[in-house]
Amino acid sequence: DTEVTQTPKHLVMGMTNKKSLKCEQHMGHRAMYWYKQKAKKPPELMFVYSYEKLSINESVPSRFSPECPNSSLLNLHLHALQPEDSALYLCASSQDPGGLSYNEQFFGPGTRLTVL
């Protein structure tokens, strides 16, 4: 299984809602990532989990809260978002978290988030 799955595919939420994005991989990868992508822009790294521990937080606002319950799952909890947070949220995984790794990243299809 070389697939990264993400749910839901689409999400519309109000600024007072709490919602969660989910990501799953069964490739035995030990690094998982959250990216945010605005229209016609490149993906921007938000968080990196390495061996289930948060290793990189790219100064993401606290209204985004990542969680890695186990080596196959990655969640992104959303609370009190702003309309400018509307974007495609991509999850990815790779075999090796870092160092002199030559690993590619496998991406999920993304969750299209709209904040009203």
Place this chain on the structure above:
Amino acid sequence: SQQGEEDPQALSIQEGENATMNCSYKTSINNLQWYRQNSGRGLVHLILIRSNEREKHSGRLRVTLDTSKKSSSLLITASRAADTASYFCATRGYSTLTFGKGTMLLVSP
């Protein structure tokens, strides 16, 4: 920032023609990768070239890397309508990928 800059931003060609996209970056890298993204969907890894490699081939794809100029190119030969997508270069430093701005390729039948 070691963000890559792709050139051109948009490219429109006919089926059967070759498409060349260029990428420049700013700092030293571990490797450089190219990804494809169909409209509004996830990215698909195409090819990876290590910092000590100069050229790599995969099917209809040819990638070159010039670390002295901090640049790379992606050539897609004999393009097909299905190649229509955005193409991103991504540079790998120690632990993360940084994506360039991308080239939107349109291949017309």
